[in-house]
Amino acid sequence: MADILGDASNNFLDGASESDNVRGLAGNDTLRGLAGNDVVNGNADNDIANGNAGDDSVYGGGGNDSVYGGQGSDVVNGNNGDDAIVNGNIGSDSVYGGKGNDIARGGQDNDQVFGDVGNDTLYGDAGNDTLTGGEGNDVFVLVAATGADTIADFVDGQDKMGLDGLTFADLAIAQDGNNVTISSGGTLLTTVIGGVAANFTADDFVSLGNDTGGGGSGGVGNNILGGELPETIGATSSATVTGLPANIATSAADTINGAGGNDTISGLDGNDSIVGGTGNDSIAGGGGNDFVDGGADNDSIDGGAGTDTILGGDGNDSLSGLDGNDSMNGGAGDNTLVGGTGTDTLTGGTGTTVFAYSAPTEGLDTITDFVSGTDEFRILASAFGGSSSSTITDGTANTGGFTFVSGASPTSVGANPNFLFDTTTKLLKFDSDGIGSIA
Numbered sequence: 001m002a003d004i005l006g007d008a009s010n011n012f013l014d015g016a017s018e019s020d021n022v023r024g025l026a027g028n029d030t031l032r033g034l035a036g037n038d039v040v041n042g043n044a045d046n047d048i049a050n051g052n053a054g055d056d057s058v059y060g061g062g063g064n065d066s067v068y069g070g071q072g073s074d075v076v077n078g079n080n081g082d083d084a085i086v087n088g089n090i091g092s093d094s095v096y097g098g099k100g101n102d103i104a105r106g107g108q109d110n111d112q113v114f115g116d117v118g119n120d121t122l123y124g125d126a127g128n129d130t131l132t133g134g135e136g137n138d139v140f141v142l143v144a145a146t147g148a149d150t151i152a153d154f155v156d157g158q159d160k161m162g163l164d165g166l167t168f169a170d171l172a173i174a175q176d177g178n179n180v181t182i183s184s185g186g187t188l189l190t191t192v193i194g195g196v197a198a199n200f201t202a203d204d205f206v207s208l209g210n211d212t213g214g215g216g217s218g219g220v221g222n223n224i225l226g227g228e229l230p231e232t233i234g235a236t237s238s239a240t241v242t243g244l245p246a247n248i249a250t251s252a253a254d255t256i257n258g259a260g261g262n263d264t265i266s267g268l269d270g271n272d273s274i275v276g277g278t279g280n281d282s283i284a285g286g287g288g289n290d291f292v293d294g295g296a297d298n299d300s301i302d303g304g305a306g307t308d309t310i311l312g313g314d315g316n317d318s319l320s321g322l323d324g325n326d327s328m329n330g331g332a333g334d335n336t337l338v339g340g341t342g343t344d345t346l347t348g349g350t351g352t353t354v355f356a357y358s359a360p361t362e363g364l365d366t367i368t369d370f371v372s373g374t375d376e377f378r379i380l381a382s383a384f385g386g387s388s389s390s391t392i393t394d395g396t397a398n399t400g401g402f403t404f405v406s407g408a409s410p411t412s413v414g415a416n417p418n419f420l421f422d423t424t425t426k427l428l429k430f431d432s433d434g435i436g437s438i439a
Helices: none
Strands: 003-005 012-014 021-023 030-032 039-041 048-050 057-059 066-068 075-077 085-087 094-096 103-105 112-114 121-123 130-132 139-143 149-151 160-164 171-176 179-184 187-192 205-207 223-225 232-235 240-242 247-250 255-257 264-266 273-275 282-284 291-293 300-302 309-311 318-320 327-329 335-338 345-347 353-357 376-379 392-394 402-407 418-422 428-431
Touching: 003 012, 021 030, 030 039, 039 048, 048 057, 057 066, 066 075, 066 291, 075 085, 085 094, 094 103, 103 112, 139 187
Parallel strands: 003 021, 012 030, 021 039, 030 048, 039 057, 048 066, 057 075, 066 085, 075 094, 085 103, 094 112, 103 121, 112 130, 121 139, 130 149, 139 160, 149 187, 160 205, 223 240, 232 247, 240 255, 247 264, 255 273, 264 282, 273 291, 282 300, 291 309, 300 318, 309 327, 318 335, 327 345, 335 353, 353 376, 392 402, 402 418
Antiparallel strands: 171 179, 179 187, 418 428
8 A cells, every 4th residue: 555645735646546645734735545545534624535446444534624535435524624525435334423513425326415413414415314313402414316325313402404496395204113214206215213203393494495505705614505596606715615406606715506407617727626426517627626426317517727637427417527647437327528638537437438638739548448439539630630521441541531540559551540459559640640659
């Protein structure tokens, strides 16, 4: 296990393909475990910590952190501070808010979500999850069609049920033995352990969508809850934004949670942490080293400048890294990934993936999961020396078009653009004129 340490400054640290120990120490750090079963720890100050692939243990440490498990079955812990998003992402995760007033989310699959100490907001997200608020006045969020959750410790008169895309009139509350079931449209939303149905009234439920938030000057610890109607929330310094369908544009280092609805979110400058949540979202990370998770449904994500981590989540997503050395994962669904300039790591996810290139200079990427016969490359023909009518042939010269050659140490065929795939090294190269100038 490699030991990768930061220092007192604001660090951007990446693990390698093995199981690493990535620690930020002091400073506002961005930490990524990447491949392998990693331990990622932000330690002091306000950090963004992401386990990425593998079964990871990810800790925020002190400060107000954004902590993500990534792919795999992870243990995710915000530790001390008011942590904005403690998110398991993909896999069956154990998610702990730690001390402070946290937002804790399970992500996809069947997760265990704990608020721990403080006034926490808990989302199960997709899958059949178990939510435990712990000490404090907690909000357990109900969202339609995301799985049947179990709430282990709801305290009547102290805790609340949050309604995301639902109203109290949509709910059917019933006694089931010693427990209470809450359903909508005949679909079970949650089971409350040890509850009494007769004790539940409208006062136990809060809508997450009837408020209007203004970002103002932002600042550490500001939590902004958006409304159900489209709105714009602006901030001039670091802000934490939690909202329903919203148009959000902020500068500086922000944490933005779109929750439900079709959101338009722009991080602008700064190292941002953005989660679209459910709905068809349009997200632009802007400048800085950003973490962007589209969440469920069909999202369009543009990482912008900087070294970004982009997750599509469920749905048919379009992901673009643009500048910088980015890490992108389409998740479930039929996705399109555009790495852009830089040395990118691209994972299509399940479904059919299109890996798109608009120029030969966008190469030097690593594709982790290309499936022949299912996934495909898509190029802008004019940028690669062809035209809209150009064809591609397999192993034969093709005047006015392209040739694809594969094998051990392949060589170009014909004085036309060639794509050469080495079956030994798994490298795909481009020869613009067929005479050996490889891109």
